[in-house]
Amino acid sequence: xxxxxxxxxxxxxxxxxxxxxxxxxxxxxxxxxxxxxxxxxxxxxxxxxxxxxxxxxxxxxxxxxxxxxxxxxxxxxxxxxxxxxxxxxxxxxxxxxxxxxxxxxxxxxxxxxxxxxxxxxxxxxxxxxxxxxxxxxxxxxxxxx
Amino acid sequence: xxxxxxxxxxxxxxxxxxxxxxxxxxxxxxxxxxxxxxxxxxxxxxxxxxxxxxxxxxxxxxxxxxxxxxxxxxxxxxxxxxxxxxxxxxxxxxxxxxxxxxxxxxxxxxxxxxxxxxxxxxxxxxxxxxxxxxxxxxxxxxxxxxxxxxxxxxxxxxxxxxxxxxxxxxxxxxxxxxxxxxxxxxxxxxxxxxxxxxxxxxxxxxxxxxxxxxxxxxxxxxxxxxxxxxxxxxxxxxxxxxxxxxxxxxxxxxxxxxxxxxxxxxxxxxxxxxxxxxxxxxxxxxxxxxxxxxxxxxxxxxxxxxxxxxxxxxxxxxxxxxxxxxxxxxxxxxxxxxxxxxxxxxxxxxxxx
Numbered sequence: 001x002x003x004x005x006x007x008x009x010x011x012x013x014x015x016x017x018x019x020x021x022x023x024x025x026x027x028x029x030x031x032x033x034x035x036x037x038x039x040x041x042x043x044x045x046x047x048x049x050x051x052x053x054x055x056x057x058x059x060x061x062x063x064x065x066x067x068x069x070x071x072x073x074x075x076x077x078x079x080x081x082x083x084x085x086x087x088x089x090x091x092x093x094x095x096x097x098x099x100x101x102x103x104x105x106x107x108x109x110x111x112x113x114x115x116x117x118x119x120x121x122x123x124x125x126x127x128x129x130x131x132x133x134x135x136x137x138x139x140x141x142x143x144x145x
Numbered sequence: 146x147x148x149x150x151x152x153x154x155x156x157x158x159x160x161x162x163x164x165x166x167x168x169x170x171x172x173x174x175x176x177x178x179x180x181x182x183x184x185x186x187x188x189x190x191x192x193x194x195x196x197x198x199x200x201x202x203x204x205x206x207x208x209x210x211x212x213x214x215x216x217x218x219x220x221x222x223x224x225x226x227x228x229x230x231x232x233x234x235x236x237x238x239x240x241x242x243x244x245x246x247x248x249x250x251x252x253x254x255x256x257x258x259x260x261x262x263x264x265x266x267x268x269x270x271x272x273x274x275x276x277x278x279x280x281x282x283x284x285x286x287x288x289x290x291x292x293x294x295x296x297x298x299x300x301x302x303x304x305x306x307x308x309x310x311x312x313x314x315x316x317x318x319x320x321x322x323x324x325x326x327x328x329x330x331x332x333x334x335x336x337x338x339x340x341x342x343x344x345x346x347x348x349x350x351x352x353x354x355x356x357x358x359x360x361x362x363x364x365x366x367x368x369x370x371x372x373x374x375x376x377x378x379x380x381x382x383x384x385x386x387x388x389x390x391x392x393x394x395x396x397x398x399x400x401x402x403x404x405x406x407x408x409x410x411x412x413x414x415x416x417x418x419x420x421x422x423x424x425x426x427x428x429x430x431x432x433x434x435x436x437x438x439x440x441x442x443x444x445x446x447x448x449x450x451x452x453x454x455x456x457x458x459x460x461x462x463x464x465x466x467x468x469x470x471x472x473x474x475x476x477x478x479x480x481x482x483x484x485x486x487x488x489x490x491x492x493x494x495x496x497x498x
Contacts, residue, residue, distance in 0.1 A: 003207070003292045008185035019229040020154040020239040032227040034243070039223045040158060050160035057241060058153025080153065097177050098250065100226070101168040120190070122180060125172065133222075 006101060007121045022062050022073075024091065025128055031100060033129040036089075040081065055080035057130070059091075077130050086139045089132035100124045156241040157230070167226055169250040170206075171218075176253065179208060190215075191295045193264060203295065205256060210299035212256040217249045224250075261296040261304035263460040266320060268293060272311060272366070273322040284317040307401075309373040311366060321370055323408035329370045330402060330428065332360040337430075345432045347390045348375075377401060395433050400441045402428045404457075407446060411457035418448070418455045 009028075017030030025032050040054060058080075061073035074091040081087060104119035172180065179185060192204040206213040226245035232238050270284050285293070287310075291301045309326060311319045321329070336359035337344050342352050353375055361368030378397040406425050410416045418439075426434045439446070439455075444463070447456050 003189040003191040006188040006190060006206075008180060008187065017229060018239065020241060021227075021229075030229045034225045034227055035222050036225075037222050040225075040243075050163050051157040051242060052160070054156045054158050054243070056153035057156045078153065079156070096171040096173060099170040099172055099176075099180060101170055102165060120168070122185075123167070125177070125180060129224075131222075 004118045004120060007104060007119065009122050009124070022059055022064075022091075024068075025130070027124050027126060029124045031124045031126065033094075033098070033126050034079075034132075035129055036079075036087065036132040037134075055082060055085075077132075079130075079132055080139070081136060084138055084140075085136035087132045087136045088134050089130055091128060092131045093128055094126065097125055097127045100126060154239065154241050155232070156227075156243065158243045163244075165226070165245045167245050167247050169224070169247050171250060171252050173213075173253060173255075175211070176206075176208075176213070191292070193293070193295050205295040206251075206253055207295075207297040210297050212259070212296045212300060213253040214256050216252045216254070218252045219249045256296075259296055259300040259304065260464060261294050261301045262308060263464045264294040264296070265290065265301075265304055265308055265310065266460045269310065269318050269320045271322050272319040273325060284319060286316045287312060287318055290318055306373075306377050309370065309377045311369050311373060313366060313369075321373075323405055323412060325370070326374065326405045327409045327428075329360065329367060330374060330405065332367075333371060333374065334428075334430070336360055343432075344393060344430045345395070347392050349390050353391070374401075395436055396441060399429065399433065399436045399438070403437070403442045404445050407442065407455065408457045411455075416455050418453055421455050 014028075016026065016028040019026045019030050019032070021032055034057075056079075058078045059073055059076070060078060061076050063070075063073070066073075077089045077091060079087040079089060100123045101120045102123045104121045176188075179188075186209060189207045190204055191207050204215045206215055224247055225243045226247065227241050228244045230240045230242040232240050268285060268290060287305070290305075291298060294301050296304075309321055311321055313319065333356055334344070336342075336356045339359070340352075340355060342348070342356065353372070356375075357368045357371040360371050375391075375393070378393050378401050380392045380394040380397075403425050406428055407416070407421060410421060410424065422437060422439075426437050429437060445458050447458050448454065449456065
């Protein structure tokens with residue numbers, strides 16, 4: 001099988017894609033990683049634009065005016081799921097940074113192309129993730145504190 | 146900015162059909178440094194040619210000069226890729242969208258030792274005389290050859306030179322047989338003696354040219370072999386013997402001649418160690434006869450009969466030493482083997498729900 005090239009990021013975003021996440025989790029491409037024990041399942045149909053509302057993600061202890069050495073906010077991240085559940089997680093540094101690779105044609109699809117060498121690109125290098133390992137807690141409607 | 150207020154950032158999950166497909170690749174410090182350098186190079190996924198019916202062989206990741214084994218690591222956790230998303234509603238508030246769910250992470254570990262030589266031997270036809278090589282037309286060019294070997298270019302180049310691979314006028318590669326290599330080496334020795342060229346001393350490019358034309362007045366391929374042999378045993382080869390003086394490395398030559406002599410003798414008959422060593426000594430330039438030493442052939446020989454008989458140890462066995470290597474049948478890999486695409490090799494074991 002022919003070798004498949006892995007191209008470095010050809011055009012790092014300048015300026016970086018704007019992101020609602022805390023700067024520590026921001027990357028030039030805007031991509032970030034979230035990991036949960038379990039999966040997000042839903043019996044609801046997706047909306048017209050093909051996406052499904054999950055809930056919301058917040059960093060309750062994060063204060064943009066605090067110095068970067070202040071890392072207490074890492075320990076509390078909330079993922080509200082649906083109307084009734086909340087998961088608590090943390091911001092965690094990856095043991096090894098991860099390169100995010102994507103097929104270069106940009107379609108992101110799994111196209112079967114006989115005889116064509118597949119080309120892959122490093123889209124981002126990620127060093128942090130948000131990790132949820134605890135069971136969701138039931139929340140009253142309207143969310144808790 | 147993340148002035149989120151109490152409500153947090155809305156997060157949605159993109160429909161699976163619209164998901165992008167990412168591979169997550171672990172970066173040890175050396176790879177991280179390479180990829181974050183000022184002009185990061187292109188890396189390569191490579192793997193050995195796989196025979197039909199066999200599971201996909203080990204895949205590797207290569208920089209220009211290093212090879213890393215890749216292993217797919219699954220986790221019981223679910224990983225999602227997030228992307229910022231503009232909101233359609235009037236708030237203009239930024240949102241987050243889950244756009245992908247990679248099923249596994251690729252773990253990288255440095256490959257324990259280079260394995261290019263066995264693959265080169267496996268993939269190329271053998272030239273056993275300087276007549277018409279059989280099967281050369283179907284053979285591979287150097288670039289094609291390297292593309293099929295799960296090792297970095299630098300490691301392939303080293304093995305290519307070590308094995309004195311020949312490239313014909315069409316760019317096709319062949320392995321000279323042990324007997325051909327040995328015969329050509331003897332011709333080099335004879336030509337050097339005739340011209341009083343001391344092979345143990347510094348050699349001008351003119352001397353090398355003279356040796357080549359003396360040996361191969363009839364046949365270009367053998368001339369190419371002379372150059373390939375000399376190149377394979379030089380000290381600090383740096384790209385060309387055309388322009389500067391060179392020296393043959395005594396240990397490299399002793400080992401090269403020993404391996405060649407052993408392979409040639411083993412092909413014919415069971416070989417007594419004493420006979421082998423005696424022939425090996427005779428193969429060396431006068432000044433270097435005393436350097437003959439079995440330890441220099443480490444890895445390429447085995448002994449039997451209480452150390453009395455010596456055998457050539459096939460390159461194929463180097464692959465079998467490697468725990469993760471796929472053993473190949475002897476001879477060339479099947480030419481028409483099924484071509485696997487990379488996304489097939491790393492296909493997720495289950496689909497996301």
